Amino acid sequence: xxxxxxxxxxxxxxxxxxxxxxxxxxxxxxxxxxxxxxxxxxxxxxxxxxxxxxxxxxxxxxxxxxxxxxxxx
Numbered sequence: 001x002x003x004x005x006x007x008x009x010x011x012x013x014x015x016x017x018x019x020x021x022x023x024x025x026x027x028x029x030x031x032x033x034x035x036x037x038x039x040x041x042x043x044x045x046x047x048x049x050x051x052x053x054x055x056x057x058x059x060x061x062x063x064x065x066x067x068x069x070x071x072x073x
Contacts, residue, residue, distance in 0.1 A: 006014075018025045054061035061069075 014025050014028060017023075017028060049058060053060055
């Protein structure tokens, strides 16, 4: 269970969306949180790889080398 307070304008927009689509407000809040978490996890993973590249712990290949390697398949 989670209880949150949101600005009135945001709640009005959420109410209108829920009413027009016949979905619950909870449905849209769950979808929004799931999308945000997925994006945030992707960003965290990308930042982790970038840090490994910066510190030399991750191998980097040029685009030319990458595409040349695909020709072998």
